[in-house]
Structures are given as structure tokens and as C-alpha cells.
Amino acid sequence: MEAETLALASGVDFSMWGLFARATLMVKLVMLVLVLASIWSWGIIIDKAITFRRARREARDFDEAFWSGEPLxxxxxxLGPEPDGRMQRVFAAGMVEWQRSHRDDGALIPGAQARIDRSMDVAIQKEAQGLQKGLAVLATVGSTAPFIGLFGTVWGIMHAFIGIAEAQNTSLVVVAPGIAEALLATALGLLAAIPAVIFYNKLSSDADGIVGGYESFADEFSTILSRQLDS
Known part of the structure; x- marks a missing residue:
């Protein structure tokens, strides 16, 4: 009996593809959704890593140019009114409003400082939205993927129990394949969720740090303009 059971078990394909191929349609759909969610998450992670690295480099280069002593x-x-760099766009927003605040005779329109600050704040908010774009997807995948995988597991186990009842056989040869197929959905859910949660926290922190640098620059730039206004 044991030899027969071992022979039957050896004929069952427990590879990833084999488990997927034997799964029910619902479990297959769950697995496909989780795989696509994982690919989508990694695409966002790679894109944001490249974007943040470029943003830091642009900010560093512009900071050197800003403090080089060259007249603003x-x-x-x-740079022009619409430069490519993110911090450069914050600077450009302030300079555009600074120039608009001068009358034809050279005098300043009242309230120039407040308008300049608001212009830079709006520019910073736009850049922050661009940096944080896509992070909500990582948060969604990280919070929902385990539950989607669990749903696939529950559905698969239910189907496995139905198969056991129909076969009227509780041997491992009958039970193991269905359970393994069902647990694969949970594994895929965790595989999608864990990187999404880790990199969501990391990238959110990086985005906050970059935006904080823009806000610090805006405060310094506003202070410089304030001195010129007072003089």
C-alpha cells in the first residue's frame, strides 16, 4: 500500500507551473492578479529609484550653482521660466513672481514677498505630487495582496475538500496536490506584498526628504529676496 502511494505521489508534478496548471480557474485568476501586481510594483520601485536619484543629483548641482555667487x-x-530640474522649477517659480512684482518704473508691487512664497509653495506641492506618484499603488498592493492570496487559498482548499469527498479518499496523494495549489496563492500574495510594503516605506521617506530639501531651499531663497525687498 505504501509503495503504491509513493508511486502515485511521484507522478504528481509539484513544480510551480504544475501547481498552477492544476489549480481551478478562480485560483488561476488570483495567481495571475498577484503576479501582475508584483510586476507592477517592481516597475514602480525601479522607476522611483531612478527618479529620486536624478532628483538628488539635480538638486545638488543646482545648489552649487545657486551658491556660486552668480547673480540670480x-x-x-x-535656466529659463520652465527648467528641467525639480529644484530649478521651484527657483524659477519664485523668480517669475519676483519679476512680475516689479512695476515699469522699477518699484515693487505691495505684497510681493507673500506672492513669491505662495508661488514657490505651489511649485513644491507639484513636485511633491510628482515624486509621490505611484507610491499609493505600492501601499495598495502591500495591504491587499495577502488577502487576495488568502482568498485564493480558501477557494483552493474548498475545492480540494470537495475533491476529497468525491474521491472518498483521504490519503496524501489526494489531499496534498490540492492543498499545495491553494497555498501557492498565499505564497504569491506574500511575495507581492512584502517588497511593496518595504519599498513603500523606503520611497516615502526618500520623497519626504527630497521635498524637505526643496522647502529648505525655498526658505533660504525667500530670505535672500526679503533682504533685497528691505533694502
Missing amino acids: DELFAQ
């Missing part, structure tokens, strides 16, 4: 009007003339 000349620096703005080189």
Missing part, C-alpha cells in the same frame, strides 16, 4: 537674474536667464 543671470542664473534665471540661463
